[in-house]
Amino acid sequence: KQEVTQIPAALSVPEGENLVLNCSFTDSAIYNLQWFRQDPGKGLTSLLLIQSSQREQTSGRLNASLDKSSGRSTLYIAASQPGDSATYLCAVNGNNRLAFGKGNQVVVIP
């Protein structure tokens, strides 16, 4: 069974600092990996999707890398802003079903 771990569980950073969020998974036989953002009490917003054949994906200030062989993905958020405060979830797709981590809860301090 796929297990997904996200470290750290929670972090606070001052505005302007770069954020580094880590995700590890136990089974490297994946189709893709997806990063989501979740605001309190809300649904999930898709941020980036990395196919298993890709090494990284970028969207604006966000960059996600994937190292399938070591079972790791990292989400970088450059020049963080208070609006980036949210929970970030990593989800690994194996056979059309997502396995989720518990999330990185981020607070960006103005």
Added chain:
Amino acid sequence: EADIYQTPRYLVIGTGKKITLECSQTMGHDKMYWYQQDPGMELHLIHYSYGVNSTEKGDLSSESTVSRIRTEHFPLTLESARPSHTSQYLCASRGPPGDNEQFFGPGTRLTVL
């Protein structure tokens, strides 16, 4: 605009009532999913469907049932609501192979008194 919708967004109901949570998507996706999430906790898959007339139970045991009569519609039903069903319910759909991005609805927050 292609999207995924859930109604109601919030529901407070008494024990024993029958409820149906609605989920619709306009993206033509075959694969749809229901997740349950308690506050501050991880998501648990409770039901999924790979197409019309196809439904399966997920990883977390649930007393709810689902149906998939039309591609765009995937409702979840609780025949007799209990306080233990209090949670947030999230619906999602997934694109075809080669795309495979999963999209989520805004969720339904259910409180059973």
